[in-house]
Amino acid sequence: MTWQELAEGVYARRYEELDLTVGLVVGTEKCLVIDTRGDVDQGAELAAAVREITPLPWIVAYTHAHFDHAFGTTPFLPCEVWAAEGCRAELDTFGDNARRKRAESYRAEGKPEIADALDRTSIERPDRVVETEVTLDLGGRSAVLINLGHAHTDHDLIVHVPDAGVVFAGDTVENGPAGWTADSFGVDNDLTKWPAALDRILALCPKIVVPGHGEPVGPAFVAEHRDGMASLSVLDAAVTAGELTVVSALARSPYPEDVTEAALSRNSARPSESA
Numbered sequence: 564m565t566w567q568e569l570a571e572g573v574y575a576r577r578y579e580e581l582d583l584t585v586g587l588v589v590g591t592e593k594c595l596v597i598d599t600r601g602d603v604d605q606g607a608e609l610a611a612a613v614r615e616i617t618p619l620p621w622i623v624a625y626t627h628a629h630f631d632h633a634f635g636t637t638p639f640l641p642c643e644v645w646a647a648e649g650c651r652a653e654l655d656t657f658g659d660n661a662r663r664k665r666a667e668s669y670r671a672e673g674k675p676e677i678a679d680a681l682d683r684t685s686i687e688r689p690d691r692v693v694e695t696e697v698t699l700d701l702g703g704r705s706a707v708l709i710n711l712g713h714a715h716t717d718h719d720l721i722v723h724v725p726d727a728g729v730v731f732a733g734d735t736v737e738n739g740p741a742g743w744t745a746d747s748f749g750v751d752n753d754l755t756k757w758p759a760a761l762d763r764i765l766a767l768c769p770k771i772v773v774p775g776h777g778e779p780v781g782p783a784f785v786a787e788h789r790d791g792m793a794s795l796s797v798l799d800a801a802v803t804a805g806e807l808t809v810v811s812a813l814a815r816s817p818y819p820e821d822v823t824e825a826a827l828s829r830n831s832a833r834p835s836e837s838a
């Protein structure tokens with residue numbers, strides 16, 4: 564885990580745990596931390612790592628409410644915490660349940676230290692809401708928080724750093740072995756709107772896009788997996804309409820079976836699993 568400087572004062576930091584990638588943008592007066600990791604201990608590690616780079620006061624932005632991106636905030640407080648509209652409601656309604664479930668599964672996986680940290684974790688609500696777009700002045704540079712609408716979740720936020728040509732995309736972009744992974748798809752995603760969300764990222768003409776998981780990528784990667792997501796959306800619609808069997812959809816998908824299955828199963832009320 565080291566900081567990767569993508570442009571002057573713009574950093575990504577990757578973690579082995581869940582292959583998570585977080586971000587940091589440093590101005591002359593403030594810095595912006597993009598996502599805070601998954602529990603209070605992980606957040607403390609990140610806060611200390613930010614302090615290796617800069618002593619400036621920080622602002623936090625959540626790309627979305629999933630625990631691995633938003634549950635490490637307590638060590639950063641007090642500070643502004645920004646998120647897209649919908650993130651706060653998601654945390655209020657489902658956050659604590661997600662925290663307990665994740666602790667259980669980490670315990671079952673034989674990672675009791677992460678489970679214990681989750682038990683000690685407070686979920687910190689965002690106190691600033693991005694309805695459409697908000698420009699933060701960090702001193703000498705700005706960072707634009709953009710509410711992307713409905714893609715990986717119903718409250719995806721991205722961060723554009725125009726002077727550096729960098730976009731932090733949260734989990735609207737993931738760089739797993741095949742691009743998307745089975746974990747890219749949750750109960751709240753919308754395959755039909757996801758490709759347009761990726762077009763909005765591409766319209767910013769980024770040189771570098773930082774995914775929520777995996778190594779930073781270029782615009783060609785985003786375009787390739789926008790097309791892939793569009794294919795998944797078409798297959799999902801056909802399966803839902805009963806025009807295509809799941810088996811045929813798996814065969815036609817540009818992605819491995821586990822990825823396609825996850826995309827379909829989380830989006831379709833399938834008439835039948837057979838044939």
Ligand SMILES: [Zn+2]
Nearest residue numbers: 627629715734
């Ligand atoms: Zn996520």
